Amino acid sequence: MNLLSVENISKSYGERVLFSDLSFGINQDQKIALIAKNGTGKTSLLNIITGIDTPDTGQVVSRNGIHIAFLPQEPNLNPDLTIEETIFQSDSPILTVLHNYEQALKNPEDTKQYQKAFEQMELHNAWDFETQYKQILFKLKLEDLNLKVANLSGGQKKRLALAQILISKPDLLILDEPTNHLDLEMIEWLENYFAQEKITLFMVTHDRFFLERVCNEIIELDNNTLYQYKGNYSYYLEKKDARMTAEAASLDKAKNLYNKELDWMRRQPKARTTKSKSRIDDFYVIKEKAHQRRKEHKVQLEINMERLGSKIIEIHNVSKAYGNKQILKNFEYTFKKGERVGIIGKNGTGKSSFLNLITKSTAPDTGKVIVGDTIKIGYYTQSGIEVKPEQKVIDVIKEFGEFIPLTKGKVISAGQLLERFMFDRKKQYDYVEKLSGGESKRLYLCTVLIQNPNFLILDEPTNDLDIVTLNVLEDFLLDYPGCLLVVSHDRYFMDKIVDHLFVFKGEGEIEDFPGNYSDYRIYEDSVEVEEKTEPKKEKKNWKKDANSALSYNEQKEYSRIERELKKLAEEKEQMEAAFADGTILADQVNEASQQLQAILDQIEEKEMRWMELMEKMEE
Numbered sequence: 001m002n003l004l005s006v007e008n009i010s011k012s013y014g015e016r017v018l019f020s021d022l023s024f025g026i027n028q029d030q031k032i033a034l035i036a037k038n039g040t041g042k043t044s045l046l047n048i049i050t051g052i053d054t055p056d057t058g059q060v061v062s063r064n065g066i067h068i069a070f071l072p073q074e075p076n077l078n079p080d081l082t083i084e085e086t087i088f089q090s091d092s093p094i095l096t097v098l099h100n101y102e103q104a105l106k107n108p109e110d111t112k113q114y115q116k117a118f119e120q121m122e123l124h125n126a127w128d129f130e131t132q133y134k135q136i137l138f139k140l141k142l143e144d145l146n147l148k149v150a151n152l153s154g155g156q157k158k159r160l161a162l163a164q165i166l167i168s169k170p171d172l173l174i175l176d177e178p179t180n181h182l183d184l185e186m187i188e189w190l191e192n193y194f195a196q197e198k199i200t201l202f203m204v205t206h207d208r209f210f211l212e213r214v215c216n217e218i219i220e221l222d223n224n225t226l227y228q229y230k231g232n233y234s235y236y237l238e239k240k241d242a243r244m245t246a247e248a249a250s251l252d253k254a255k256n257l258y259n260k261e262l263d264w265m266r267r268q269p270k271a272r273t274t275k276s277k278s279r280i281d282d283f284y285v286i287k288e289k290a291h292q293r294r295k296e297h298k299v300q301l302e303i304n305m306e307r308l309g310s311k312i313i314e315i316h317n318v319s320k321a322y323g324n325k326q327i328l329k330n331f332e333y334t335f336k337k338g339e340r341v342g343i344i345g346k347n348g349t350g351k352s353s354f355l356n357l358i359t360k361s362t363a364p365d366t367g368k369v370i371v372g373d374t375i376k377i378g379y380y381t382q383s384g385i386e387v388k389p390e391q392k393v394i395d396v397i398k399e400f401g402e403f404i405p406l407t408k409g410k411v412i413s414a415g416q417l418l419e420r421f422m423f424d425r426k427k428q429y430d431y432v433e434k435l436s437g438g439e440s441k442r443l444y445l446c447t448v449l450i451q452n453p454n455f456l457i458l459d460e461p462t463n464d465l466d467i468v469t470l471n472v473l474e475d476f477l478l479d480y481p482g483c484l485l486v487v488s489h490d491r492y493f494m495d496k497i498v499d500h501l502f503v504f505k506g507e508g509e510i511e512d513f514p515g516n517y518s519d520y521r522i523y524e525d526s527v528e529v530e531e532k533t534e535p536k537k538e539k540k541n542w543k544k545d546a547n548s549a550l551s552y553n554e555q556k557e558y559s560r561i562e563r564e565l566k567k568l569a570e571e572k573e574q575m576e577a578a579f580a581d582g583t584i585l586a587d588q589v590n591e592a593s594q595q596l597q598a599i600l601d602q603i604e605e606k607e608m609r610w611m612e613l614m615e616k617m618e619e
Contacts, residue, residue: 003066003172003200004049009058009382011044018044019224021058026172031194031201032099032593033211035236036221037422038438038466045221046070046176049202062172064149067092069170073437073464075161077149083160084145087137090168097124098133110193133167139189155181155347157340166193175203179210180463183347184489204469208492262392305454305481308337312483313358313370313455318367319508320350320357327353328364329508335455335483337573342494343487344517345504348553351487352382354504355457358485378453382460387432393418393443394428401450414450421446421472438464445473454482462490558613561606568603 010020018041045055088099104117140159158181211233217234220227229236244414312335320327327350356362403411494517501513575596
């Protein structure tokens with residue numbers, strides 16, 4: 001059953017055409033995602049569909065009587081209402097029944113009111129709804145219903161707006177970046193909720209795990225053309241790749257034909273017959289197709305980053321608290337060359353505060369953070385940058401740097417970096433105030449990267465970025481030779497970029513997990529299964545347990561091996577670096593190769609013994 005149809009709509013702002021003649025439909029039980037680059041009008045399209053804005057041409061037709069709910073990126077809530085009042089500010093009949101029942105419970109002496117409210121709950125079968133309603137509030141951490149909206153953080157407001165529309169049970173739910181400001185636990189709950197509920201969705205999201213697990217159809221807006229894919233994100237990638245391959249083959253054929261036709265055009269006399277006129281018209285169609293260029297860039301850069309010394313960043317016995325809230329507790333860590341660390345954890349566990357400690361914008365309560373002399377930190381924060389009025393895109397980035405040096409004496413200029421992040425030459429001379437939210441974030445990223453840091457810190461870099469930009473950023477970071485520390489709720493991004501995780505558990509506890517996000521989820525899921533099947537057995541820990549089954553001597557051996565492995569790893573890195581930078585002379589290569597092999601053999605031998613002891617600890 002069709003719920004809503006978009007018919008030949010167009011939208012422009014002055015000379016800037018966002019889209020034109022777009023048409024598609026939304027049917028019951030479809031879960032559709034719209035994918036497009038930043039600045040191509042995704043949010044404008046959602047505003048038109050929901051009636052907030054109107055198209056220049058065309059129309060949006062919805063089925064009579066359907067309830068459409070919209071979750072924008074920035075919720076519009078009444079600051080004077082409480083959480084409870086906001087939730088019940090809906091015309092949903094079942095919500096009214098539930099609200100009356102909740103009020104009756106507060107006045108038990110009024111038996112007549114209670115009896116009436118109870119009968120209405122029975123009549124509307126609202127008991128299951130009440131359970132689900134409370135579950136949604138619990139999962140979105142909105143238990144204190146008396147809190148005023150004015151006193152909520154941006155993340156709490158987003159969760160409240162989400163709760164409000166989920167509880168109202170709309171026929172069609174339209175979402176603009178629903179996972180922004182949610183922590184991983186909430187995102188995964190929302191995924192499961194949407195996957196299991198019989199609900200019709202139309203959304204814009206950059207969260208590719210979310211797309212994979214929730215959506216059954218993807219619409220891509222590319223160069224003002226809509227492409228529809230009847231499947232999830234992996235299906236979309238497969239079919240898009242096939243389409244791009246076919247387009248490339250078609251483009252090559254068009255180029256060949258164009259060259260032949262160009263030669264024919266040059267040889268013809270000025271007088272034309274009707275037949276040749278038709279061929280001329282065809283020629284211009286072929287020419288247009290042959291000269292198409294996709295504005296997509298794959299980053300393959302050999303960055304000539306400033307040299308990293310032996311000391312990177314060392315964190316010694318650092319503790320930090322805000323009042324009674326413990327962020328770090330006696331934390332120790334020494335960063336190594338080329339490390340790629342991801343940070344995950346619930347909102348409020350201190351992830352951003354940890355980054356501020358490392359960059360020394362916040363001082364620890366105890367302990368110290370030592371930054372090596374050669375370290376140049378690039379810090380991408382959630383707050384973004386302030387730009388001057390009437391400043392152009394190219395001028396903003398040039399304030400931070402003119403180029404990034406590459407190997408072999410090459411450079412990538414500020415303009416070229418902008419092009420790689422999809423600011424074409426024309427866009428580079430636009431005023432910054434004209435940029436969309438995602439484009440502004442993209443520009444901010446470029447201002448951090450152009451400074452050529454050798455220790456890059458990214459705090460939620462994927463928020464508001466489209467999937468195309470995320471792929472470009474991922475490619476850039478995969479080529480990045482320095483240290484990388486990133487906080488992100490984007491699980492797909494974390495899987496591609498990081499090698500291990502700092503898991504913020506709360507109360508100052510941080511675990512160093514040796515793997516990416518998917519590895520961590522597999523581990524956590526296996527622990528949950530084990531706890532269910534063996535409820536009396538304590539949760540296993542992949543780290544060393546003080547109460548392990550090891551003897552005293554074995555515990556000493558375990559600790560010794562860990563220290564030796566760390567030292568061997570450092571020696572291996574130094575040897576490999578010497579080979580890479582050419583400091584080993586030709587007559588020393590054989591001896592150095594043998595030394596490196598000896599180190600690798602020792603590492604393998606000690607890792608085998610370390611694993612034996614680990615297995616014994618877990619018995």
